[in-house]
Amino acid sequence: MRYRIALTTAGVVVGLGLVGAVSGPGWDPVPLTETVDVATADTTIDVGVVTDPVGTYEVATSVVDVSLTGHDVQARVAQPLGAQGPRPGVVFVHGAGTGRFEDAFVDHAHALASAGVVTLVPDKRLDTYTTRDRQYPAMANDYLRSVQLLRDLPGVDPDRVGVYGESEGGWIVPLMAADNPSVAFTVLVAAPVVPPRQQAAFAVDSYLRNIGVPDSLLRSIPRFVGMEIPGGGFEYTRFDVRPFQQRMRQPVLIGYGTGDEAMPIVQAPLQLVADLEVAGNEDWTLRYYRDANHGMRIDGELCEDFVRDLAHWVQALPHSAGAEPRVAGAEPYQRFVAGPVERPRWYAEGDLLVVSLVASFLAVATGPVVWAVRRVLRRPGTMMAEGVRAPLITLGAGCVVTFAALAVYLLTVAHLAQNYRTSVAVVQGGWFALRMLGVVTVLAGVVLVYRILDGRRRGGVPAARGTAGEWVLASTVGGAVMLLLSAAYWGVFPALV
Template sequence: MPRPPRADTDAGPCPGFDRPTVSSRRRSAVRLIVLTLLIAGLAAGTPTSPAAAAPVLTESEVTFRGDGVELSGTVLAPAGGGRRPGIVLVTGAGPGPRDDHRAEAEAFARAGVVTLIYDKRTRGYSLTERDYTVLANDALAGVRLLRGRTDVDPTQVGLWGHSEGTWVGEDAASRSSDVAFLVLLGASGVPPLQQQVWSTGESIRYAGAGGSLADRLPAAIYGLLTTAGGFAEPYFDPVPRLARIQIPVLAIWGEHDTSSPPAESAAILARAVRGNGNANVTLRTLAGGQHDGRTTTDGFDEGAEFAAPYPDMVGTWVTSREPGPDDPAPRQARPSTPVTPTPLWLQLTAPALMLLAALAYLLIAALRRFRGRTRPPLRAPARLLGVAGPLAVLGPLTYGFVGIIGTQDVGPVLAGRAVVWSVMQVLAAAVVAATIWLLAGLWRARQSVGPTDRARLSLLAASGVAFVPWALEWGLLL
């Protein structure tokens, strides 16, 4: 292939044109430089379009008195004069530092809404203790703070709540005329215990496991936690509060919300609010959105960006507060189920009896062997029950609290079943078989078994009988 001509040859850059002379090239270069500088100067002198420039925000640190505590927060506001709408952001479950929702706060402020974010109280709020009425009082104190600002229209201050914060916002809005509107993101229309059991079941299924592990264990483990006092506000019912709300409501769910039952919650919310004569309710679904409004592919992964058009839709709606047509309901494969926990004493009877009977049998057997006495009667079924029984009751408790609640890991899954859970189900089946075997042996040998052996074997058999309904509730025999 011939090389291209050099710059100093007579060949022109394009066929049919003469190559420019050196002087003409210099003049062209000068003209180009002058033209470039002129364009740059004009661009610098032309004012930027207001729509293209990001609005300037002001930021101020504030403190205010909540329900018996001093709370700290940040107010973000658009620069400039005039009174604007205001909104107080109420975080979901957890410690709730103000920066958790700073991205939303900045977006709302850029849309022209003065926004307060604040640190959740630390006193009276923990895994085992919280009161949504007290938290609502804190939020209302934030509303009063905004209503007192010179850049806020006191008649246009509302609340925004996410997840657990929606229950707080609903309670506040149902009790105070200071709240002008309510925005809800990821609201649950069912009580916290029912919502948590549903969400945990969805997580287990997402891990590839199913069956009784997903259908029964979440209700059993959270039911036990509730009766032991380890689950705060388990039966909080949002419906009566929703029915009292007579202000504009914007309710938003992610299409792939796996924390609150979204389709079910949307229907409950619409029925409760509209059923009492409030027609200003708008339901929105974020395509490709998660529980917190960020992007997701399946509800369990989470992107860094918000799903469009959130949060811009909030700023637009707050300005007009006009109702619009409802979006199609979010996806929800399975409904949630009401949870009625078994009383604590009954929950603990079977495990306690099993551990006591097994320990007594094994200790007496070891003592008997040490003394060189004769082999005890019905040794095989009794030993099987004495060893498998404690494992069958301690295993699910440990797996439930440590694996399901603690690390949220079901472990290895084979053919749609969690391997650890399958092992526990085998142990449960062994306990039932050993119980039947032992009862049958006691009946056959009722004339030959001495009173001491009969007593300890009967206690062991009774623990096996008590184990059956407990194991059914926990899903071990399903």
């Protein structure tokens, strides 16, 4: 009997693993074969023009109001004290992780101002900006109001005001700059270039591989990133910035840190340069900074070489536009292409996925609810045969605990990945423990089935007693089967393919 149970359990586990593997989509990113040829490790931009270095001037800051359509935001202006003549200016465009000028670009704006560049960091407009809905064209129009405000400030040369975009700002700045002479130059730092959904999948893949997650977990990337999120929205994840990059004719400074795991640091600038060529724009400069992260920081501090080059490039324009060498800095490395993300099949899309999971949990919860009601009503007797009750409870509880453990594991792994940390005990040990929970749950289900069959062979002994018992048995088993299939979809069971 034990041999039969063990063999059947192994077969069911393998079958669930196979179901999870073939239920699609799979995940097999293509290795990147293109490279960026770096001329020299020295990022210095030398065009024979003397400019003010960082730290030359004292900096004065003030807060101004920026009027937008139907809304106002505040912005911090940083000005160099004692700087002679009209000065160049830079407006900063936020990435996805920032929204207030108190928190964003504080070091950048101060450093540039101390070199003689007037800077303006506006608050991001948050009344129309959510995780579910982001309108990049509208955001570009809002940021252009800040550009106009800076151009009108005393002491600023209106013909030398440009924009600096970082991360998500790399999708917004080209919208601002395309066919727009009021934007004198652009600085794109950690620009994704590829559509947001592709960049998200690439970033998740990079983070998870870096902390050493099991390969079977990687296949969940397109199943999560590629699906339509419950409740709709997220149309911006398909935004294509390339048509706007192909209409940018301003000088462009492109910067990446080689420690940036979130961005395709080879593929993105190659595509950006190709798009600028379509625009007939040869005024671009590309710099890579060794070990700098997504925010151009090394060990928490803003990269000094980056700030030095940025301040010099802005001040030396137009001489620094397209200065040789075009590409300099540390050698970048990108393992895989940030390619299109395949969508899950119909049964694993957004709302249907949520409905099926909720229905499954409710079905499993039928047993405890009916038991509690019977206790309150003081109904005598039991609903299940003696040998059926324990494996049924283990099956239902095991499914719930397995899913709860999966959620905790994924959140823990995400926290480790975002903080560039890893732990073999957590990443590998946690995954092994999660799979053992799944196996134990399957074992309980197999024992339950055999006990029901054995009861029937012994003269038709019913597994459930009464209508309530039959409902509890059917709903618990049905809900458990659906939860086990869902767990298989997310990779809990090992696949032999």
